[in-house]
Amino acid sequence: MGYTHEVPLGESEHVPSVVQCDSLSKRYGDVLAVDDLSFAIEAGTITGFLGPNGAGKSTTLRMLLGLAEPTSGHATVFGSPYDELATPALRIGAVLEATDFHPGRSGRDHLRMLSRAVGLPDARVDDVLALVELQGASRRRVKGYSLGMRQRLGLAAALLGNPDLLVLDEPANGLDPEGVRWLRDFLRDFASGGRTVLISSHVLAEIAQTVDQVLIINHGRLVTESTLDDLTARVGGVVRVQSPQLDQLAAVLAREGIVTTRNNDHALLAQGTTRERVGDLALAGGIALYELVTEGSSLEEVFLDLTSGEAPQ
Amino acid sequence: MNQLRAELLKIRSTRTTIGLLVGLIALALLFTILTCTLSPMSQLLTEQDQISLLSFGSIAGVFAALAGVMLFTSEYRFGTIRPTSLFNPSRGRLFVTKITAGVLSGFVFGVIGEGLVFSIGMMILKIRGVSVVMSGANMTELLVGAIVGTALWGAIGVAVGAVVPNQVGAVITLLAWGFVVENLVFGFLPKIGRFLPVHASDAMMGPLENKLLPGNVGLVVVVGWSLVLALIGVTQLRRRDVN
Numbered sequence: 001m002g003y004t005h006e007v008p009l010g011e012s013e014h015v016p017s018v019v020q021c022d023s024l025s026k027r028y029g030d031v032l033a034v035d036d037l038s039f040a041i042e043a044g045t046i047t048g049f050l051g052p053n054g055a056g057k058s059t060t061l062r063m064l065l066g067l068a069e070p071t072s073g074h075a076t077v078f079g080s081p082y083d084e085l086a087t088p089a090l091r092i093g094a095v096l097e098a099t100d101f102h103p104g105r106s107g108r109d110h111l112r113m114l115s116r117a118v119g120l121p122d123a124r125v126d127d128v129l130a131l132v133e134l135q136g137a138s139r140r141r142v143k144g145y146s147l148g149m150r151q152r153l154g155l156a157a158a159l160l161g162n163p164d165l166l167v168l169d170e171p172a173n174g175l176d177p178e179g180v181r182w183l184r185d186f187l188r189d190f191a192s193g194g195r196t197v198l199i200s201s202h203v204l205a206e207i208a209q210t211v212d213q214v215l216i217i218n219h220g221r222l223v224t225e226s227t228l229d230d231l232t233a234r235v236g237g238v239v240r241v242q243s244p245q246l247d248q249l250a251a252v253l254a255r256e257g258i259v260t261t262r263n264n265d266h267a268l269l270a271q272g273t274t275r276e277r278v279g280d281l282a283l284a285g286g287i288a289l290y291e292l293v294t295e296g297s298s299l300e301e302v303f304l305d306l307t308s309g310e311a312p313q
Numbered sequence: 314m315n316q317l318r319a320e321l322l323k324i325r326s327t328r329t330t331i332g333l334l335v336g337l338i339a340l341a342l343l344f345t346i347l348t349c350t351l352s353p354m355s356q357l358l359t360e361q362d363q364i365s366l367l368s369f370g371s372i373a374g375v376f377a378a379l380a381g382v383m384l385f386t387s388e389y390r391f392g393t394i395r396p397t398s399l400f401n402p403s404r405g406r407l408f409v410t411k412i413t414a415g416v417l418s419g420f421v422f423g424v425i426g427e428g429l430v431f432s433i434g435m436m437i438l439k440i441r442g443v444s445v446v447m448s449g450a451n452m453t454e455l456l457v458g459a460i461v462g463t464a465l466w467g468a469i470g471v472a473v474g475a476v477v478p479n480q481v482g483a484v485i486t487l488l489a490w491g492f493v494v495e496n497l498v499f500g501f502l503p504k505i506g507r508f509l510p511v512h513a514s515d516a517m518m519g520p521l522e523n524k525l526l527p528g529n530v531g532l533v534v535v536v537g538w539s540l541v542l543a544l545i546g547v548t549q550l551r552r553r554d555v556n
Binding site: 062066067069082088092094096101102103104105106109110112114116118119157 | 315316318319320322323326327328329387391392393395396397398399400401402403554555556
């Protein structure tokens with residue numbers, strides 16, 4: 001993409017985290033929507049921000065993006081509060097709702113008005129429309145767009161400034177499987193160049209194949225922060241492995257205290273461990289592997305286990 | 314400047330503003346043609362008659378105020394306040410940009426509204442053989458007063474929209490104030506009513522009514538109302554989270 005912005009040399013060395021929240025809280029009357037939330041996100045990662053509906057995800061993102069004032073604590077992006085960055089839309093792209101458009105305005109005009117606000121040329125609008133594959137519909141009014149098209153238009157708006165950080169609030173909501181796949185591929189491609197993505201969802205399965213790590217919140221508080229594999233292992237995850245030397249593999253894993261069971265399709269299910277651990281042990285034992293995968297269903301169970309607690313009184 | 318260009322594109326890129334302009338043109342034409350054609354000659358002869366007739370273009374202030382209200386309330390109604398705030402995170406700068414856009418669009422409404430009423434009204438009066446007795450100074454005061462007043466109503470509309478982000482609520486507030494509350498106050502208490510914004514902006518167009526303020530005082534009062542409402546609007550905007 002042709003429109004880059006310069007970050008002063010050395011700035012990144014002083015700003016270890018792209019996103020940082022410290023003791024962030026937000027109270028609406030009697031409701032504590034976000035409660036003393038602290039986390040940091042490093043550059044080049046795709047982080048899933050997970051929690052059930054009403055957990056405080058959207059409120060946290062709004063505070064991060066300067067739309068809502070924290071009751072206490074603070075949130076920074078690239079080392080500064082969002083509204084203190086010079087032209088933040090050139091460093092951070094965000095989509096908070098799939099419906100944030102005037103229905104009577106064309107998709108192209110929606111992008112043109114945003115690009116003008118930060119001094120980008122109309123050519124940039126055409127670039128991002130091509131990127132999200134919306135050129136054909138860009139001159140139609142948004143009220144004729146499907147939900148998937150609106151999601152992509154929102155993404156196009158977020159990409160206008162060629163950002164280093166993308167913040168997406170429930171972007172897969174209402175998307176069909178093809179749309180979810182398109183989004184997943186797009187985000188993988190976006191992050192492959194060392195850029196950072198923070199993506200919220202209330203359904204782990206929706207983003208499990210996209211993210212590197214997860215932040216899980218419930219009742220406004222951080223429940224866990226880890227990689228997907230660590231999460232699975234910590235709460236009793238299952239790794240399915242296929243090998244022509246299953247007995248040998250089971251013995252190697254047993255020596256390390258990993259409990260295994262045989263599956264009826266000639267696979268082994270390793271309990272409470274990670275793909276990396278099983279792979280390393282197999283390699284050390286000279287055992288060939290045909291398949292090594294974390295069972296998806298267990299992830300969902302982990303997520304549900306972590307977020308099923310009652311609200312603190 | 315970039316943000317102002319963005320706001321002006323917002324105004325141009327939906328049919329709302331065009332609809333308001335079409336409404337203004339239709340109303341101005343209808344009123345001017347009917348009154349100038351059908352009024353008895355005896356009601357068109359004095360300077361005050363003629364000023365009163367040709368000042369109808371100030372109705373553009375209602376349309377400018379509605380267009381101004383839409384600048385904020387549409388953003389809240391359709392959720393575009395979120396991307397707008399992300400691209401322009403300074404609420405103060407956003408407010409100033411919108412106020413400026415409101416004044417500019419109000420100016421255009423004023424030129425079109427008063428321009429139409431004045432030019433067509435004068436033409437019909439000439440066709441009917443009415444001698445135009447308005448002085449050049451009065452004509453200038455009428456035109457400038459109507460256009461500047463309409464531009465200020467654009468700003469007032471923006472401020473009202475910032476205070477009352479609910480679109481229906483803001484429109485009702487504005488219309489109820491302009492058409493009901495002010496007329497009641499002016500009717501019963503003219504010494505107070507003439508300091509209210511609609512009557513103060515009427516005063517800017519010349520000697521329409523004896524109880525109104527002098528034109529220059531009217532201008533100061535309308536500017537004062539615009540500033541006070543703008544101050545309340547920007548304070549509200551800064552306090553309010555964008556949800």
